[in-house]
Amino acid sequence: MHPVSEGFLLDRILEPGSLSVRWQPVLELRRGRVEPHYFEALIRGPQGTSAESPAILFEYARKKSQESRVDRACVEAILAEAQTLPGDWTLGINVHASTLAMDDGFVAFLAAGLEARSISAALAVVEVVEHAPPWNVLGFRRAIAGLRELGARVALDDVGLGHSNYMMMLECRPDYLKMDRHFVDGCHGDSYRRAVLSSVVQLARAFGARVVAEGVENVEDLTALRRLGITLVQGFLLARPAPAAELVAPSASRYGVTTKVRRGTAGAPGRR
Amino acid sequence: MLLMDDEEGILLPTARYFRSLGCTVDMAREPEEAEALASHRRYDLAILDLRVTRFGGAEGLEVLREIRRRDHGTSVIVLSAYISPELEKEARALGADSVVRKPQPLPALAHLAFALMGASGE
Numbered sequence: 001m002h003p004v005s006e007g008f009l010l011d012r013i014l015e016p017g018s019l020s021v022r023w024q025p026v027l028e029l030r031r032g033r034v035e036p037h038y039f040e041a042l043i044r045g046p047q048g049t050s051a052e053s054p055a056i057l058f059e060y061a062r063k064k065s066q067e068s069r070v071d072r073a074c075v076e077a078i079l080a081e082a083q084t085l086p087g088d089w090t091l092g093i094n095v096h097a098s099t100l101a102m103d104d105g106f107v108a109f110l111a112a113g114l115e116a117r118s119i120s121a122a123l124a125v126v127e128v129v130e131h132a133p134p135w136n137v138l139g140f141r142r143a144i145a146g147l148r149e150l151g152a153r154v155a156l157d158d159v160g161l162g163h164s165n166y167m168m169m170l171e172c173r174p175d176y177l178k179m180d181r182h183f184v185d186g187c188h189g190d191s192y193r194r195a196v197l198s199s200v201v202q203l204a205r206a207f208g209a210r211v212v213a214e215g216v217e218n219v220e221d222l223t224a225l226r227r228l229g230i231t232l233v234q235g236f237l238l239a240r241p242a243p244a245a246e247l248v249a250p251s252a253s254r255y256g257v258t259t260k261v262r263r264g265t266a267g268a269p270g271r272r
Numbered sequence: 273m274l275l276m277d278d279e280e281g282i283l284l285p286t287a288r289y290f291r292s293l294g295c296t297v298d299m300a301r302e303p304e305e306a307e308a309l310a311s312h313r314r315y316d317l318a319i320l321d322l323r324v325t326r327f328g329g330a331e332g333l334e335v336l337r338e339i340r341r342r343d344h345g346t347s348v349i350v351l352s353a354y355i356s357p358e359l360e361k362e363a364r365a366l367g368a369d370s371v372v373r374k375p376q377p378l379p380a381l382a383h384l385a386f387a388l389m390g391a392s393g394e
Contacts, residue, residue, distance in 0.1 A: 009302060009305050050299075055312045056305075060308040064304045
């Protein structure tokens with residue numbers, strides 16, 4: 001049992017209704033058009049607190065060793081809002097690797113939440129965020145297997161940074177490898193960055209996974225990514241995070257791509 | 273600037289005072305919140321309560337460690353109602369620029385803060 005109050009801010013974060021969601025699409029670049037592949041849910045903490053910034057929110061959760069409780073609160077907020085979205089959107093849900101490893105009931109909790117809202121697990125992409133080893137490898141494997149069994153897909157977030165490394169790729173066998181913006185930003189003018197991206201494209205092919213480039217903010221980088229064969233992109237250039245009510249079709253026409261976005265389209269169900 | 277104290281009666285008036293002097297103030301009521309803030313933001317000044325009483329230890333020093341690990345040249349004032357020579361020595365060793373007894377009159381605290389920031393900016 002947890003004490004009644006473990007911290008002023010934690011209490012605020014865990015209060016029902018205190019978290020809000022912004023949605024940012026992962027976009028598929030197709031010949032002549034851009035389509036949402038899935039929508040990543042980005043959490044904002046309680047208004048008027050330092051945790052309104054997601055970076056502070058999750059750093060705080062990690063410092064308090066409360067990733068699991070905060071992740072559960074985030075899932076509640078995301079699924080509640082997902083219900084209000086039009087069509088069958090595929091949802092990207094960020095979860096700490098430590099939550100998957102240490103919280104035995106998390107996958108069942110996610111499954112129950114999806115079921116309660118009549119959302120197919122095939123429309124969920126669990127984005128695994130890793131920050132600090134060591135963690136319970138067996139528990140983590142069980143959780144990943146549980147997600148697969150549900151029919152959810154798995155993305156490895158922040159590839160190339162910190163602990164999102166080869167070991168995590170082997171443990172997750174992800175459907176998506178999300179390249180951190182560090183490797184994307186400026187890739188058009190940096191052959192070393194392109195070499196890293198190219199190697200991950202090859203790795204993804206061998207895994208049967210797809211690469212998502214995060215933090216795409218200019219046309220030159222977008223063009224370089226396409227040349228490398230990366231056609232899933234995310235970033236301010238094409239779509240900023242927005243509340244559900246403000247979701248609009250991303251416009252790529254001014255970048256030399258004729259846009260035809262179909263609202264309500266979603267990525268194909270998982271391979272596994 | 274970053275201000276950490278778990279006593280609202282000190283935190284809020286201090287924040288108000290420094291804001292009235294033109295400072296942008298982030299408030300933290302717990303060490304983990306202060307550490308999270310210090311991990312992601314650069315501060316010119318941090319005023320840290322050494323003992324956040326609910327936790328019973330010298331948590332301010334943990335925050336000081338985090339600030340010094342980032343090393344953005346932040347001027348750090350550590351406040352405490354109970355300053356022992358050992359604690360003061362430890363705080364100084366960790367990089368506190370000043371260790372002062374709590375409570376401090378706000379004008380005196382501000383004078384010290386601006387003097388430290390002026391000195392570090394030279």
